[in-house]
Amino acid sequence: MSTTPGLKTRLQSDLTTAMKARDAVRSATIRMVLTAVRAEEVAGTSARELSDAEVTTVVTKEAKKRREAAQAYDDAGRQELANRERAELDVLADYLPEQLSDEQIAALVTAAVEAAAADGATGRGAMGAVMKRVKPQTDGKADGGAVAAEVRRQLGM
Structure with a gap:
């Protein structure tokens, strides 16, 4: 068994830290990811605990949503909303594996x-x-x- 904490545990710990630091963007983004993880855990016929790989998949999906939303806001000329999506994407990047060039x-x-x-x-x-x-x-x-x-x-x- 691994001695390093799982990704979900890390997200929960980071949420507490972000809330104490009053980092609104970070705490809102982590809350959104944890909500998506919990929704995935109860989806299907029975509730289950997600593995780190499955949590990473959820974070990846959320990051993709942020990328697409930022692009849509850019296309619509809504720069402030596009910047918010990019800020959330930056937070999510901390929980994803290093991206390939x-x-x-x-x-x-x-x-x-x-x-x-x-x-x-x-x-x-x-x-x-x-x-x-x-x-x-x-x-x-x-x-x-x-x-x-x-x-x-x-x-x-």
């Missing part, structure tokens, strides 16, 4: 394209085969849209 994504995709080609996958059919190989290596470490865009670029789609 564009070069690292390209290298992983190149290796996956070569492996898929060796297995006979070509053309449009190779997209699924390549994504299946790349996804486990990039889960939680890169935006899925960015990975898919790189796969399409390398496949010439």
Whole structure:
């Protein structure tokens, strides 16, 4: 059993610290994540405790929502709301694994394209085969849209 506290425990501890420091953005963001984690825990037929990997998945989903909302607010000319979403995204980034760079994504995709080609996958059919190989290596470490865009670029789609 690991002696390091789990991600959920870390979130709860950080919430207390943020509340004591009167950090409104941080405490509101952590509360929102913990609410999403609890909702996921009671979803389905029976309540259960989420693993660290599952909590990371919830945090990743929340981060994606913040990225998309910031972009939408930018497009609508609502800069103050876009800045709020980015501030929340910065808080969430503390709980996510280090993100892969564009070069690292390209290298992983190149290796996956070569492996898929060796297995006979070509053309449009190779997209699924390549994504299946790349996804486990990039889960939680890169935006899925960015990975898919790189796969399409390398496949010439």
